Amino acid sequence: xxxxxxxxxxxxxxxxxxxxxxxxxxxxxxxxxxxxxxxxxxxxxxxxxxxxxxxxxxxxxxxxxxxxxxxxxxxxxxxxxxxxxxxxxxxxxxxxxxxxxxxxxxxxxxxxxxxxxxxxxxxxxxxxxxxxxxxxxxxxxxxxxxxxxxxxxxxxxxxxxxxxxxxxxxxxxxxxxxxxxxxxxxxxxxxxxxxxxxxxxxxxxxxxxxxxxxxxxxxxxxxxxxxxxxxxxxxxxxxxxxxxxxxxxxxxxxxxxxxxxxxxxxxxxxxxxxxxxxxxxxxxxxxxxxxxxxxxxxxxxxxxxxxxxxxxxxxxxxxxxxxxxxxxxxxxxxxxxxxxxxxxxxxxxxxxxxxxxxxxxxxxxxxxxxxxxxxxxxxxxxxxxxxxxxxxxxxxxxxxxxxxxxxxxxxxxxxxxxxxxxx
Amino acid sequence: xxxxxxxxxxxxxxxxxxxxxxxxxxxxxxxxxxxxxxxxxxxxxxxxxxxxxxxxxxxxxxxxxxxxxxxxxxxxxxxxxxxxxxxxxxxxxxxxxxxxxxxxxxxxxxxxxxxxxxxxxxxxxxxxxxxxxxxxxxxxxxxxxxxxxxxxxxxxxxxxxxxxxxxxxxxxxxxxxxxxxxxxxxxxxxxxxxxxxxxxxxxxxxxxxxxxxxxxxxxxxxxxxxxxxxxxxxxxxxxxxxxxxxxxxxxxxxxxxxxxxxxxxxxxxxxxxxxxxxxxxxxxxxxxxxxxxxxxxxxxxxxxxxxxxxxxxxxxxxxxxxxxxxxxxxxxxxxxxxxxxxxxxxxxxxxxxxxxxxxxxxxxxxxxxxxxxxxxxxxxxxxxxxxxxxxxxxxxxxxxxxxxxxxxxxxxxxxxxxxxxxx
Numbered sequence: 001x002x003x004x005x006x007x008x009x010x011x012x013x014x015x016x017x018x019x020x021x022x023x024x025x026x027x028x029x030x031x032x033x034x035x036x037x038x039x040x041x042x043x044x045x046x047x048x049x050x051x052x053x054x055x056x057x058x059x060x061x062x063x064x065x066x067x068x069x070x071x072x073x074x075x076x077x078x079x080x081x082x083x084x085x086x087x088x089x090x091x092x093x094x095x096x097x098x099x100x101x102x103x104x105x106x107x108x109x110x111x112x113x114x115x116x117x118x119x120x121x122x123x124x125x126x127x128x129x130x131x132x133x134x135x136x137x138x139x140x141x142x143x144x145x146x147x148x149x150x151x152x153x154x155x156x157x158x159x160x161x162x163x164x165x166x167x168x169x170x171x172x173x174x175x176x177x178x179x180x181x182x183x184x185x186x187x188x189x190x191x192x193x194x195x196x197x198x199x200x201x202x203x204x205x206x207x208x209x210x211x212x213x214x215x216x217x218x219x220x221x222x223x224x225x226x227x228x229x230x231x232x233x234x235x236x237x238x239x240x241x242x243x244x245x246x247x248x249x250x251x252x253x254x255x256x257x258x259x260x261x262x263x264x265x266x267x268x269x270x271x272x273x274x275x276x277x278x279x280x281x282x283x284x285x286x287x288x289x290x291x292x293x294x295x296x297x298x299x300x301x302x303x304x305x306x307x308x309x310x311x312x313x314x315x316x317x318x319x320x321x322x323x324x325x326x327x328x329x330x331x332x333x334x335x336x337x338x339x340x341x342x343x344x345x346x347x348x349x350x351x352x353x354x355x356x357x358x359x360x361x362x363x364x365x366x367x368x369x370x371x372x373x374x375x376x377x378x379x380x381x382x383x384x385x386x387x388x389x390x391x392x393x394x395x396x397x398x399x400x401x402x403x404x405x406x407x408x409x410x411x412x413x414x415x416x417x418x419x420x421x422x423x
Numbered sequence: 424x425x426x427x428x429x430x431x432x433x434x435x436x437x438x439x440x441x442x443x444x445x446x447x448x449x450x451x452x453x454x455x456x457x458x459x460x461x462x463x464x465x466x467x468x469x470x471x472x473x474x475x476x477x478x479x480x481x482x483x484x485x486x487x488x489x490x491x492x493x494x495x496x497x498x499x500x501x502x503x504x505x506x507x508x509x510x511x512x513x514x515x516x517x518x519x520x521x522x523x524x525x526x527x528x529x530x531x532x533x534x535x536x537x538x539x540x541x542x543x544x545x546x547x548x549x550x551x552x553x554x555x556x557x558x559x560x561x562x563x564x565x566x567x568x569x570x571x572x573x574x575x576x577x578x579x580x581x582x583x584x585x586x587x588x589x590x591x592x593x594x595x596x597x598x599x600x601x602x603x604x605x606x607x608x609x610x611x612x613x614x615x616x617x618x619x620x621x622x623x624x625x626x627x628x629x630x631x632x633x634x635x636x637x638x639x640x641x642x643x644x645x646x647x648x649x650x651x652x653x654x655x656x657x658x659x660x661x662x663x664x665x666x667x668x669x670x671x672x673x674x675x676x677x678x679x680x681x682x683x684x685x686x687x688x689x690x691x692x693x694x695x696x697x698x699x700x701x702x703x704x705x706x707x708x709x710x711x712x713x714x715x716x717x718x719x720x721x722x723x724x725x726x727x728x729x730x731x732x733x734x735x736x737x738x739x740x741x742x743x744x745x746x747x748x749x750x751x752x753x754x755x756x757x758x759x760x761x762x763x764x765x766x767x768x769x770x771x772x773x774x775x776x777x778x779x780x781x782x783x784x785x786x787x788x789x790x791x792x793x794x795x796x797x798x799x800x801x802x803x804x805x806x807x808x809x810x811x812x813x814x815x816x817x818x819x820x821x822x823x824x825x826x827x828x829x830x831x832x833x834x835x836x837x838x839x840x841x842x843x844x845x846x
Contacts, residue, residue, distance in 0.1 A: 153650075154646070154649055154650065159596070159599075159600065159603070159649065160596045160600075163593045163594070163596050163599070164593070164594075164596075166589075166590075166593050167589075167590035167591075167593040167594065168590075170586045170587070170589050170590040170593070171586070171587075171590065173582070173583045173586050173587075176582075176586070177582065177583075177745075180582070180745055181745070185745075185748055185750070185751060188751050189750045189751050189754070189755060191750075209755070210755070210757070212757065212759065212760040212763055213763075215751050215752070215760060215764075216760065216763050216764045216767055218751075219746060219747045219748075219751065219764060220764075220767060220768075220771075222745075222746060223577070223653070223746050223747075223768075226577055226582065226745075226746070227576075227577065227651055227652050227653035228650055228651050228652075229589075229650055229651075229652050230646070230650035322600075322603055322604070322608075322645075322649075323642060323645060323646050323649070324642045324646075325608055325642075327608070327612045327614075328608060328611050328612050328638050328641075328642065329638070331612070332612060332632070332633070334633070334635065336635065337635040337638060337639065340635055340636075340639050341638075341639045341642060341643075344639055344643060345643075345646075348643075
């Protein structure tokens with residue numbers, strides 16, 4: 001039935017009728033659609049998300065809407081983002097097996113993906129706000145990033161295939177546009193949809209918007225983001241795009257996928273750990289969060305270490321693309337030259353990820369799309385105090401990124417800022 | 424007639440018959456095809472080029488062949504390069520009016536472009552070998568580069584249009600592949616099609632191929648070339664792709680066009696001036712070339728100065744794209760912030776162009792496609808001496824590019840190397 005009629009948004013009421021004959025769904029959850037239980041659980045900014053449970057199991061039905069859900073139909077957004085999400089998920093599944101939900105069905109016209117229902121997984125951001133220490137996230141996310149970013153680049157792919165795929169994803173214009181404006185530009189001027197904790201942060205916000213070095217750096221990073229098509233990015237890899245149990249970690253929602261710089265995914269992800277770190281002070285009603293803060297800094301260290309180790313492993317064992325060919329290095333018996341090149345590549349990623357991380361922190365506090373880490377702090381003065389620290393931290397790592405040489409240095413800075421202002 | 428039959432290569436004998444009813448051509452040169460004079464003048468590496476002259480004028484008929492002309496049909500090369508050349512020419516004509524030949528007709532199936540016959544223009548490389556000092560080339564090429572590179576980027580274009588165009592040109596895979604391998608990789612290992620002046624350069628060549636810093640830098644630049652899709656490049660902007668009279672300068676042959684880093688066109692172009700500089704010693708049979716050497720260094724200075732001035736002018740007057748938006752700078756009354764950002768962008772271009780220039784010098788001496796500047800020096804020892812100086816110069820500017828701060832510094836280095844070894 002779907003796929004032939006024009007697009008129509010599903011609802012809790014219509015889902016079972018409209019998808020009752022869908023073979024992929026029926027074979028997963030059971031054929032008796034009249035017994036299906038349907039809930040709408042989309043808490044993101046953009047889409048409809050249904051959990052459908054039948055006699056033999058559950059599934060997720062995700063459907064794009066022709067507008068931004070957070071804002072309403074005054075902000076149209078094309079349905080084709082579902083197409084890009086589907087294609088990103090299939091590539092991520094191939095490059096980092098087990099890291100994303102299994103796909104059961106895709107309908108381009110209905111902008112609808114039926115996929116694995118992850119249970120009892122919860123959103124990582126929620127877990128971190130609750131103060132839960134997940135033991136495996138650093139390893140799982142580090143591996144996911146290294147594998148998808150390496151294997152989607154000219155270090156690994158046949159360049160003809162990368163260029164064709166790049167052309168395919170170049171059409172994901174509207175979602176790129178959201179990142180380009182909401183992340184890199186809007187926070188630094190008085191853009192219409194901005195908001196921040198006011199009046200507490202007014203002074204600092206004015207200061208940042210007058211900060212030449214910061215604004216030039218933000219635009220330089222925007223230039224890198226939009227022009228440097230080196231690999232297929234997740235494109236929105238924050239702690240709200242990751243589902244976890246104590247054992248398992250899955251990356252979801254890659255509808256922002258497109259070819260961009262490796263450092264973007266890593267920087268955005270680490271920024272979300274650092275924001276969680278700065279937000280912990282706001283969640284201490286039921287007890288101190290010292291251990292949670294230490295845990296979060298450890299997660300940052302380990303994520304970056306796992307990324308580096310896995311990326312280095314792939315560099316040594318799977319470097320079959322046209323960049324840094326073995327004919328120039330190992331085949332000449334010069335292993336050290338290949339290692340020197342690896343250090344060079346990792347150093348570039350490092351320098352750029354600090355920039356992206358700093359900007360991501362800013363846009364979550366100054367722009368349209370805030371995050372729950374800070375938003376759930378009811379006391380506005382307390383929230384503003386947490387946010388102010390994060391803003392200063394973000395400014396420092398973005399502007400000084402070429403002079404910062406280790407993750408410990410960044411974590412020490414975070415710890416210093418956190419303590420200093422908390423008096 | 425063309426456009427309906429399958430591709431067939433033209434010849435001097437068949438051209439008038441096959442194109443005799445082509446309206447665009449007839450209206451330019453005269454309807455009586457039996458009176459047309461046809462010459463094949465293609466001296467490049469890839470294509471057929473005919474000059475067709477009739478009662479009322481002349482035209483160029485350029486046709487791609489399904490293989491690399493320089494190598495033969497053992498190296499197939501798709502006809503679609505003609506499609507990319509046509510589309511690049513139309514964009515260049517719009518962005519830098521008067522800088523490229525006028526297009527009269529394009530036939531995609533026959534891979535055939537009919538265009539303006541430039542006369543009495545000659546190839547710039549030939550003029551430089553002859554020791555001619557063209558007064559306008561620095562200004563004309565500097566303007567061409569600033570206008571095409573700025574106006575093809577997100578500094579100026581609607582980003583949706585740039586992304587769509589990027590996707591179009593991403594299919595120019597095979598010509599990118601030539602650059603990727605022949606320019607950035609083959610020179611640095613014992614690749615099959617390489618050649619160099621031997622045995623004179625054998626020692627230096629071995630040294631360069633064992634030079635870790637150089638090889639890592641070359642691959643880093645290759646990464647930049649293939650991934651950093653910031654603007655529509657000419658893609659092959661050397662002195663053999665420029666036609667000149669004392670008054671006029673026109674850029675031709677943009678079949679390598681694709682979205683890449685601005686610095687690539689500029690670096691390749693300046694490399695060809697520096698190679699001409701180092702080759703002058705080999706052309707002194709009929710008199711010293713001191714004035715010509717001084718002229719060439721002046722051309723380098725002026726080209727870069729004109730590029731900077733025009734790019735800065737466009738930055739201040741045409742920056743309508745999504746990068747470095749005025750809302751962040753001028754609209755906040757902060758002109759200095761916009762100027763700081765401009766300096767930052769120009770500095771990045773500068774650092775990268777030195778790298779591309781150094782690599783371009785190497786591949787013209789060590790790779791497959793040599794250039795006539797050196798090749799026409801019959802005395803092999805003399806040629807090798809000129810080439811050796813250029814190789815050392817290229818190595819220095821590629822590897823030390825981040826520590827070199829002005830064009831005078833580079834020219835002084837060139838002059839020093841030129842004198843030192845010439846004893």
